[in-house]
Structures are given as structure tokens and as C-alpha cells.
Amino acid sequence: MSAGTAVELPLELVQVGGQAASKEDAIAQVAGLLTRAERVEAGYVEGMYAREAQANTYLGSGIAIPHGTPESRHLIRRTGIAALQLPGGVRWGEGGEVVRLVIGIAAASDEHLQILRRLTRVLGDDALVERLSTTRDPADLVEALTGERPAAAASAASPELPYSAQVTLSNPLGMHARPATQLATLVKKSGARVRLSREDGQSADATRLMELLGLGLTRGTALTVSSDSEAALRAVVDAIHSGLGDDLSAPAPQATRAGAPATERPRPAWTPANVGTTLEGVGAADGLVIGTTRQHAPGAIEVRDEPGDPAEGAARLDEALRAADAELRDLIADVQSKFGADKAAIFLAHRELLADEGTVQDAVSRILDGHGAAWAYQQATNERVAQLQKLDDPTLAARAIDLSDVQRRVLRHLLGLREEAGPSAGGPVILLAADLTPSDTARLGPDTLLGFATAQGGPTSHTAIIARGLGLPAIVATGDGVLDVPDGTLAILDGSAGRLYLNPSEADVNSARERIAVLERQREAARAARHALGETKDGERVEVAANINRAADAAAALEAGAEGVGLMRTEFLFLERDSVPGEEDQEREYRAMAEALGDRPLVIRTLDIGGDKEVPYLGLAREDNSFLGIRGIRLCFERPDLFLPQLRAIVRVARDHPNVHVMFPMIATLEDWRRARAIFDEVRAELGAGPVPLGVMIEVPSAALIAEQLAPEVDFFSIGTNDLTQYTLAMDRMHPQLARQTDAMHPAVLRLIALTTQAAVKHGKWVGVCGGAAGDEVGALILTGLGVGELSVSTPQVAGVKAALRSRTAAELRQLAEQALTQTDAAAVRALVGAPGGS
Numbered sequence: 001m002s003a004g005t006a007v008e009l010p011l012e013l014v015q016v017g018g019q020a021a022s023k024e025d026a027i028a029q030v031a032g033l034l035t036r037a038e039r040v041e042a043g044y045v046e047g048m049y050a051r052e053a054q055a056n057t058y059l060g061s062g063i064a065i066p067h068g069t070p071e072s073r074h075l076i077r078r079t080g081i082a083a084l085q086l087p088g089g090v091r092w093g094e095g096g097e098v099v100r101l102v103i104g105i106a107a108a109s110d111e112h113l114q115i116l117r118r119l120t121r122v123l124g125d126d127a128l129v130e131r132l133s134t135t136r137d138p139a140d141l142v143e144a145l146t147g148e149r150p151a152a153a154a155s156a157a158s159p160e161l162p163y164s165a166q167v168t169l170s171n172p173l174g175m176h177a178r179p180a181t182q183l184a185t186l187v188k189k190s191g192a193r194v195r196l197s198r199e200d201g202q203s204a205d206a207t208r209l210m211e212l213l214g215l216g217l218t219r220g221t222a223l224t225v226s227s228d229s230e231a232a233l234r235a236v237v238d239a240i241h242s243g244l245g246d247d248l249s250a251p252a253p254q255a256t257r258a259g260a261p262a263t264e265r266p267r268p269a270w271t272p273a274n275v276g277t278t279l280e281g282v283g284a285a286d287g288l289v290i291g292t293t294r295q296h297a298p299g300a301i302e303v304r305d306e307p308g309d310p311a312e313g314a315a316r317l318d319e320a321l322r323a324a325d326a327e328l329r330d331l332i333a334d335v336q337s338k339f340g341a342d343k344a345a346i347f348l349a350h351r352e353l354l355a356d357e358g359t360v361q362d363a364v365s366r367i368l369d370g371h372g373a374a375w376a377y378q379q380a381t382n383e384r385v386a387q388l389q390k391l392d393d394p395t396l397a398a399r400a401i402d403l404s405d406v407q408r409r410v411l412r413h414l415l416g417l418r419e420e421a422g423p424s425a426g427g428p429v430i431l432l433a434a435d436l437t438p439s440d441t442a443r444l445g446p447d448t449l450l451g452f453a454t455a456q457g458g459p460t461s462h463t464a465i466i467a468r469g470l471g472l473p474a475i476v477a478t479g480d481g482v483l484d485v486p487d488g489t490l491a492i493l494d495g496s497a498g499r500l501y502l503n504p505s506e507a508d509v510n511s512a513r514e515r516i517a518v519l520e521r522q523r524e525a526a527r528a529a530r531h532a533l534g535e536t537k538d539g540e541r542v543e544v545a546a547n548i549n550r551a552a553d554a555a556a557a558l559e560a561g562a563e564g565v566g567l568m569r570t571e572f573l574f575l576e577r578d579s580v581p582g583e584e585d586q587e588r589e590y591r592a593m594a595e596a597l598g599d600r601p602l603v604i605r606t607l608d609i610g611g612d613k614e615v616p617y618l619g620l621a622r623e624d625n626s627f628l629g630i631r632g633i634r635l636c637f638e639r640p641d642l643f644l645p646q647l648r649a650i651v652r653v654a655r656d657h658p659n660v661h662v663m664f665p666m667i668a669t670l671e672d673w674r675r676a677r678a679i680f681d682e683v684r685a686e687l688g689a690g691p692v693p694l695g696v697m698i699e700v701p702s703a704a705l706i707a708e709q710l711a712p713e714v715d716f717f718s719i720g721t722n723d724l725t726q727y728t729l730a731m732d733r734m735h736p737q738l739a740r741q742t743d744a745m746h747p748a749v750l751r752l753i754a755l756t757t758q759a760a761v762k763h764g765k766w767v768g769v770c771g772g773a774a775g776d777e778v779g780a781l782i783l784t785g786l787g788v789g790e791l792s793v794s795t796p797q798v799a800g801v802k803a804a805l806r807s808r809t810a811a812e813l814r815q816l817a818e819q820a821l822t823q824t825d826a827a828a829v830r831a832l833v834g835a836p837g838g839s
Contacts, residue, residue, distance in 0.1 A: 009081055009146050013037055014138035016085040023092050023099075027052065027066045030084045030104030039080030040068075040106045047072020048104070056093040061129045064092050067105035076106045083141045087134050100133040103145070128357075136160050136228070137193075147365065161195060161226040163233045167240050168222050175217035177209070177349035177402055179244030184209050184352055186239055192232030197224040206236065209352045210359055210384050210403075268497035270515040275492075276503030279478045279485075281453060283498035287473030288516050289450040290509060293489045293502075294429040296436070301411050305375035313373040314364050320373075320413035324354055327409060331439070333549075333572060346402075353406045359384060374414040381407040401457065405437035430493050430500075432482050451493045453500045455482050471796075475500060529806070530561030530799040534791070540810035542784050544802050545601070545792040547770055551592035557795045561802060564600035564659075566718065566792020567770035568593060570646065571609050580618070580642065586649035594657035601659050603718065603768070603792070604650055605697070606676075607642060608632050608665040618642075627726070632666025632697075633676055647683040655689045663695040663718050668702045670709055677713075699723035699771075704752035707759035717760055719788070721771030721779070725749050743826035744773035745782060750820055750829070757787030768792055777804040778833045784810075785817025 013033050020026035031045035047068030051057065057066045068075070082104040089098040132144055137160035143149040171179055187194045187206040194206035196215065199222055204211035206225075217223070225240070227233040270288065307313075328351050336344035353359075359380050366376035381403060388400035412418075431452035451473035473495030485491075485502060492501040492512045504512070534544035545566035546557035557565065573581045573589060594602050609618070610631020618639075636643035654660040664676045673696050680694065698704050699720035707717070721744040725731075728749050731742045744750075753769075760767045768790030773779035775793035780801045783791065793801055808816070820829045 009083065009142045010037070011138050011142065011150060013039075013080065013082040014085075014141050015083070016136060016138050016141070018084050018086050019088060020084075020086050020090040020102075023052070023090060024049070026064075026084060026086065026090050026092075026099070026102050027104070030066065030082050030102045033082035033084065034080055034104055034106050037080060037082070039077055039082075041075040041077065044068055044072055044075040044106060047075065056095075058092050058095075058097045058099065061126070062089070062098060062100040062133060063103065063129070064097075064099040064101070065103045065105055067107065080106050081145065083138075083145065085133065085135075085141065101129075101141075125357075125361075135193075161193060161228050163228070163230045164224055164226040165233055165237050166222065167225055167237050169217050169219060169240065171243055172219055174219055174221070175212055175215065177213065177353070178346070180209050180212040181349040181352040182244040183212065183236065183239060186235060187232065190229065190232040190235060192227050192229035194225065194227045194232060194236055197226065198222075208356060208358050209349075210356045210387075214384075214387050268494060268499065270494070270512065271497075272492065272501050272504050272508035272511065274505040275501040275508055277501075279453070279482055279500040279502065281475040281478030281482075281498045281500070283474075283495050284457070284476045285451075285472055285474040286496045287451060287471070287493075288496070288512060288519060289430065289473050289493050290512055290516070291428065291430045291450045291491065291493075292487075293432050293485050293491050294487050295483065295485070296431050296433040296440075298408075298440075301408060301415065301417070303374045303378045303411065303415070304372070306372040307370050308372060310368045310370070313367040313371075313376070316414060317360075317363060317367065317373045317377060320377075320410050321354060321360070323413045324406070324409045325351060328354065350402060350406050353403050354410070374411055377410055377414065378407065381410075401435055401437055405439050408437070409439070430491050432485055434480075434483060451495060453478050453482050453493060455480050525803075527799045530802060532561075532802070534563060534802050534805055536784065536805055536808060536810045536813060538809040538811070541789070542805055543601075543768075543790040544798055544805075545603075545768075545790060546795050546798060547792050548795065551589055551596055553795070554593055554596035557798070558597070558600075560795045561798045562795065564597060565593065565602045566768050566790055568602060568604045569608070570605060571607055574607065574609060574618075583645040583649050586646055587652050590650055590653045590660075591657075594653050594660055597659060599659055601661060602657070603661040603663055603695070603770075605663050605665055605718075606633070606650075607636055607646055610635050627723075633664045633672055634666060636664075637675065643679065644683065647680055648687065651680075651684050651687050651689045651692065654692045655687070661693040661695060661716070663697055663716070665697045665720070666700065666723075667696040667698075667710075668700040670706060673710060673713065697770075698752075698756050699727070701728050701752055704756050707756045708762075711759040711763040711765055714765060716766050716768065717756055718768045718770050718790075718792075719753055719756060721749065721753075721769060721773035724752065724771065725773075728752060744771065744776075744779060745820070745826040745829040747821055747823050747825070747829065750782065750786065750817075753783065753788070754786050754817075754821060761787055766790065775801060777801060778830050780804050781808060781813055781833055782817055782820050782829065785813035785815070785820075 015029070015033060018029065020029060027048050028045055031040070031048055034040045034044065035042050048066045050069045050072070051067055054069070058064045084102040084104070086100050086102065089100045091097070092099040128144065132141055135141070139150050139160075169175060175183075184207050195203050196206055196212065196217075197203035198215060198217070202215055204215050206212065223240075225233060225236055227236065328347050332344045332347045332351075335347060362380040362383075363373075363377040366379060367373055371379075385400045385403050385407070388403065428450050431449045433452065433454050435454050435456040436452065449472065453475045455478055457476035473493050475493065475495055475498045478500060482500065489502055490504065490509070492504050492508070493499075494501070501508070534542045536542065543563050543566075544561070545564040546553075546560070546562035547567040547569070548554060548557055548565055549569045549572040554565065568590075570586070570590075573586060590604060593604075608631070610629065630638055650660065650662055654662075662680065664673070667673050667676070676696075677694060680692075684690075684692065693715040695714050695716035695718055696703065696710060697718050697720045698707065699722075701724070703710065704724070711717075725742050725744045725746065729742060729746060757767050766789045767787065769783050769788050770792040773783060774788075774791040775797035777800060780791055780793075781804060784805060791801055816832060819832055823829045823832070
């Protein structure tokens with residue numbers, strides 16, 4: 001048997017839950033397993049003792065590998081390994097090492113090298129070592145040491161997974177990446193083992209995203225959910241019933257693959273009379289545009305197998321995975337700030353794909369087999385991309401592009417390649433491509449293109465979702481013919497009808513322009529007055545500002561009609577880098593923001609990190625209840641090395657720009673506010689600066705309940721409805737089952753807001769809202785009726801919110817708010833306005 005031949009590990013050679021009085025006892029037990037399986041003669045144990053006397057066989061991380069001497073090799077009948085698990089541990093060697101996994105090796109030649117390579121991979125994964133040291137399922141050890149799980153162990157019915165339930169998947173798009181990510185996250189947090197099994201026997205570990213996607217679960221699929229924890233089983237079944245973040249009421253879309261027969265298409269509202277060629281695809285994002293085409297083909301990444309030191313290769317892969325994860329965290333923050341949490345969830349799924357345990361283990365195993373790191377990772381991910389592409393369901397098959405996107409990101413870091421320029425750099429065009437990755441699409445914008453058409457993809461792809469968020473017309477699944485269109489071809493793209501018209505006549509171009517003009521006039525009705533002051537129909541003033549992260553975003557916000565910045569999220573200065581930004585760096589950014597706004601107000605929120613915002617380089621301790629722990633102002637109190645430089649940077653800017661306001665997040669008590677104010681005043685005195693308007697965020701129920709005591713001392717309140725809602729309703733707004741219920745229009749939340757506005761009015765202070773409810777047109781009306789005088793929203797929402805305010809008088813809004821406070825739930829509040837939705 002060569003070193004490349006698989007070594008078998010039958011279940012009878014694995015013992016879990018064992019105990020050993022000493023190292024010698026443990027060696028005797030593992031030798032007994034080999035002897036009873038007729039792999040070795042009884043005397044082989046003496047060879048194992050002799051080897052131990054020559055050298056300690058402790059490998060590390062609680063694993064030992066006792067094996068015989070060369071002189072005892074004649075006692076080996078056939079190569080074998082045995083695994084003895086000792087959850088309580090046994091002392092091993094003079095260094096005081098404690099061993100919980102004893103892997104006995106009887107190798108007739110060099111087969112043990114393969115086992116050592118696998119064990120080296122196990123050693124690098126602390127979580128895996130812990131699981132193997134405590135699992136009650138021998139199959140887990142078999143899988144870790146051989147790479148293959150015994151078929152019987154993969155069955156849903158198992159003594160190790162005694163709890164099971166039947167469930168039918170109701171998600172319109174099946175178990176695609178985002179619900180699978182929600183499920184994997186839920187199970188990981190529970191610490192339980194959970195498997196999902198189809199009726200045909202295929203099953204998947206619920207924590208492994210690629211396994212879940214590989215099942216190809218579509219709407220209506222019957223599943224068996226099995227677990228070693230009854231509580232975890234109930235939680236998973238409930239989560240699946242609730243849709244894992246998907247809207248179960250949505251119709252299942254007709255996702256079409258390239259080259260597949262066309263399904264029934266929407267009847268175009270406009271059609272040309274005389275064009276050269278019509279390419280039909282599937283509409284992915286509405287809109288009609290005229291322009292010239294440009295092909296986009298990303299440069300191929302060439303990967304050669306360049307073997308090196310396995311340990312160095314594994315370290316390089318780990319570094320590349322960390323760098324890619326950091327990029328994705330930045331991208332998530334950027335997409336969430338621009339387009340919302342639902343679009344950002346796409347890249348949360350990318351992070352889960354990046355961390356997929358099976359993929360990483362496969363890549364590391366190839367590295368330890370002597371292959372280069374980049375080649376190993378490419379092969380491991382290529383296999384999984386191919387598996388996804390073979391799935392019958394087009395929506396699930398489309399997730400292959402997500403994994404390809406992740407693969408490309410990691411390979412860039414492994415090969416030292418720069419990030420590519422965004423697609424279509426050089427001017428607005430209609431972009432044509434085989435497909436676009438979600439990362440490509442997230443970098444697009446109206447300054448680089450008018451719209452796009454792809455040969456592949458589907459309307460439910462993550463690329464299509466982002467295109468809709470950008471407001472870019474797009475069609476997908478047009479077939480390879482789109483790749484033959486020369487650059488510079490005049491074309492009309494109709495995203496609504498899913499058609500690309502090439503070489504249209506002049507009459508058709510003119511006709512399309514007329515149609516575009518009609519659509520533009522309809523949009524302009526909402527945009528026309530975006531620079532007018534925000535006010536109600538009868539002229540009561542309501543300031544509409546923007547929530548932004550960087551000075552570079554200020555110009556776009558002002559162009560969209562924002563009357564200032566009601567929330568500058570300073571944490572993005574920390575989230576977008578791998579070290580703490582210096583005082584000068586911060587001052588430069590705050591000053592640029594203040595100068596860009598002129599005399600318009602700028603409300604700077606001090607560092608708000610913790611909870612859902614992690615900054616790895618700060619070394620913050622992980623907390624079981626991070627939203628209830630050290631975050632916001634609490635972190636600033638604990639870390640003056642972060643807080644004081646930020647305050648000094650802000651004060652220096654405020655000395656020159658009276659438009660600067662400062663607000664503190666996560667204020668829960670009067671003591672919190674007074675302590676924060678005192679620290680700020682010390683910094684202000686140190687720098688010789690005058691007074692600066694100071695406010696607090698109302699995002700904790702206790703702050704709203706003591707608003708009457710806070711109001712005389714603060715200059716303003718800013719209500720963060722996202723956190724206020726989740727703390728009031730005790731529902732994590734990122735929870736897969738509960739997120740859709742965390743609606744800020746719930747009367748309980750509105751009553752806390754009413755307490756805040758009443759206290760502010762009494763003491764002559766103003767109240768703003770910078771949470772998601774301010775940008776929700778229903779929320780904007782109700783909040784204004786409650787007495788809120790400033791609404792700070794994302795840039796694309798400014799014009800719509802202003803238009804909504806102009807539709808009602810102040811008296812109507814006050815009456816509406818009074819009625820809202822008497823309703824039973826958020827749905828009833830929204831029904832008052834006559835508009836569905838969520839905050």
C-alpha cells in the first residue's frame with residue numbers, strides 16, 4: 001500500500017467516551033483495538049511501549065500517536081489505525097501534557113504519513129479538536145482522519161442524534177445561500193449537532209454551508225431534521241417554518257438558465273418597430289436606457305501548482321482567508337449603508353462560504369499532500385462550484401457564481417494580485433458580460449454604466465438583487481449571443497421586458513427617448529422638490545438629513561436634497577482598516593465633512609462599536625450577549641485610548657465649524673450622560689474650545705423613560721429606532737426568525753418615542769431620528785406626528801421622504817400619531833397610513 005492509498009478506519013476501531021488510568025493503560029487499550037481487529041499480533045503493544053521510551057509521541061493539542069518500533073513491524077498483519085477518545089484526559093510525558101485523543105498507528109510501510117498529514121490539519125483547528133475530543137459519534141473521528149464519513153453514520157436516524165422531526169421547506173427560492181447562512185449561524189450558536197436529510201437519503205451537516213447548498217433543496221422538499229439536542233431541534237424547525245429570513249408569501253419566480261426555453265414573458269410596455277437584432281433574456285431590474293455597449297471579461301487568474309513547505313502553505317492560506325474576510329466585512333458595511341441589510345446579507349453569505357469548514361479542510365489536506373496553497377484552494381472550490389452548477393434548480397445553481405466570487409477574492413491574496421478595477425471603468429455604457437459577480441455589481445454605479453445584460457445568471461441571483469438596489473436596468477440569461485456583440489454597438493436595454501435591442505433605427509431611438517421621458521417625468525414628480533425645505537403640506541418644518549459614513553459621501557447626499565448630516569457613523573473609520581486611525585486621520589475626515597456641508601448641520605456620533613460591529617484588531621473580548629454588553633459609550637469609557645483621541649479630533653474641527661454637533665450612543669442612565677459630558681468638557685477645556693451642542697441617542701428603553709431628566713441637560717435627542725425597537729421588543733433585529741417582527745411602528749416603541757418628544761418639547765430641545773424608521777415613508781409620517789423635527793435617512797430615501805411629508809398637513813399627522821399609539825401592533829399602525837412594509 002503506497003502513501004497515497006487511503007487508510008481505512010472501520011467503526012470497530014474507534015472507541016469514544018473511554019477512560020485511562022495512565023499513559024500505559026491508554027496505549028494498551030488502543031493496541032487492544034488493533035489486536036482484536038486482527039491488524040496486529042498481541043505482542044505489538046510492547047513495540048509501542050518501546051517507541052514511547054525512545055521518544056514522546058505527543059503530537060500537540062491533546063493528541064498522541066503511539067506506534068511501534070521498526071523492530072516490531074513484523075507483528076503487523078496489515079496496516080491499521082485505531083482511535084481512542086478520552087474526554088477526561090490522561091497525563092502524557094514529563095511535560096505534563098494531557099491527551100484526550102490517542103491515535104494508535106500500525107503501519108507496515110509509510111502509510112502513517114497520510115494519517116499524520118490529516119492530524120496536522122486537525123491540530124490547526126481548535127474547534128475541531130474540541131469536537132473530536134467530546135463527540136459521542138465515532139463517525140466524526142472516522143471522517144476527520146480519513147476524509148470520508150461512514151455511510152451509515154450519515155443517516156438521519158442515529159442513536160447520536162436521537163431527536164428528529166419532519167418539516168417541508170417553504171422558501172420560494174429553496175435553500176439558497178442566505179437562508180442556509182441563517183441556518184448555519186443558528187446551529188453554530190446552539191452548539192448542537194444538527195443534520196438535514198432528504199427522503200432519498202442525502203444529508204448534510206447544518207453548519208456546513210456547502211453541504212446544505214449541495215442538497216439542492218427546493219420549495220416543497222420534505223426534510224428530516226435530526227439533532228442531539230431537543231431544544232436545538234425545536235429552534236431549527238421553527239426557523240425553517242418561519243422562512244429563515246425569506247418572505248414565504250412571495251411567489252416562486254420563474255428563474256431561467258441561459259439557453260433554456262423562455263418562460264412566459266411580460267408584455268413590453270414599449271417595443272421598437274425596426275431593429276437589427278433582439279436578444280431576449282429575463283428581466284432582472286426595471287428601466288429603459290439607450291447607449292453603446294461594452295464587453296466586460298475579467299482577466300483570468302492563472303494558478304500553477306507550486307509546492308512548498310506545507311506549514312508555510314497552510315499559513316499563507318490562513319492569511320489569505322483572513323484578508324478576504326476583512327474585505328467582506330468592509331463590503332458588508334458599505335452595502336448595508338447604501339442599500340440596506342437585505343443586500344448586505346448577500347455578502348454575509350459570502351463570509352459563510354469563505355469559512356466553510358469542508359472547503360478549508362479539503363484545501364489544507366491538499367497542501368499537506370504536497371501541493372501549492374493557491375492550487376489546493378482552487379481545486380477544492382472548483383469541485384464545489386461544479387457541484388452547485390449541476391443542481392436542477394436554477395436558483396440554487398446560480399449560487400455557484402457566489403462561490404466563484406469568493407474563490408477569486410482568496411486567490412488574489414494568495415497570488416499577490418491587486419483588486420481589479422470595477423467593471424466598465426471609463427464612462428456610462430450598457431455592460432455586456434458572461435456573468436457578473438456580486439462583488440463586481442456592488443462596485444457599479446450610474447457614473448460607470450447605464451445598465452447591463454449577461455449571458456448567464458437569473459433574476460434571483462445576488463447580482464440581480466444588487467442591480468435593483470442600484471436602480472440599474474438589467475437583464476440576465478440572454479445566452480452566449482450577447483458575448484458576440486461588438487463594443488460600441490448602439491442598443492436599447494429594456495430591463496422590464498428582458499430585452500436588448502441592437503442597432504435600432506433612428507425612429508426607434510426617438511420613440512425610446514419619448515418613452516424614457518415619460519418614465520423620467522414620473523420619477524421627477526418625486527425628485528423635483530428634493531432641494532426644497534422638508535415640510536408638511538401646510539408648511540410645518542421637518543428637516544430631512546442624511547446618514548453617511550465618509551466625507552466623500554457628502555456631495556451625493558446634498559445633491560439628493562439632504563439638508564445636512566444627521567448621523568456620521570465614525571466607526572467606519574475603524575471598520576475599514578486594520579489598525580486604529582490616528583487623531584490626525586480622524587480630524588482630517590471630520591474636517592472634510594464639516595467643510596463639505598458649509599453651514600448645514602453635521603451630527604457626529606462618537607465611536608459605536610460592539611454588538612453587531614466587530615473590529616478584530618482591537619482585541620475586544622467576545623460576549624455571549626454582545627448587544628447587552630460593552631458597546632457604544634460603554635466601550636468608550638473602557639477604552640480612553642480610543643475615546644480621547646476621537647474627542648480631541650472632533651473638538652479641533654468644532655472650533656472652526658459651528659455646524660458640528662456631537663452625540664453619544666448607548667446612553668442608558670443619567671450617569672452615562674454626565675460622565676460622557678464631563679470627559680468631553682475636559683477635552684474642550686484642554687483645547688480652549690467653546691461650547692459644542694451635545695446630545696444623546698435614545699436607543700435604550702431606559703433612556704426614553706428618563707427623557708424628562710435628560711432633556712434639561714442635553715442640547716438634543718437623536719432616536720436610533722433600530723436598536724430601540726430590538727431592545728423594547730427583546731428581539732434581535734438580525735435573528736432569522738424574529739427580524740421581520742422588529743418593526744419600529746410597534747405601539748410600544750412609538751410610546752417610548754412619544755415620551756422622548758414630549759420631554760424635549762417641554763424643555764425646548766429638538767428631537768431627530770436617525771434609525772431606519774425615518775426613511776420608511778410610513779415611519780416618517782408617524783414620527784413627524786409624534787413631534788420629531790429631524791429625520792435622517794439614507795441618501796436615496798431623501799426625496800421620497802420629503803414627498804411623503806408634503807402629502808399631509810401637520811394636524812393630520814398629529815391625529816395619525818395619536819391613533820397609532822392606541823393600536824395593538826405594527827401592522828395596525830401601518831394600516832392607518834394605508835401602506836404596507838417594514839421599517
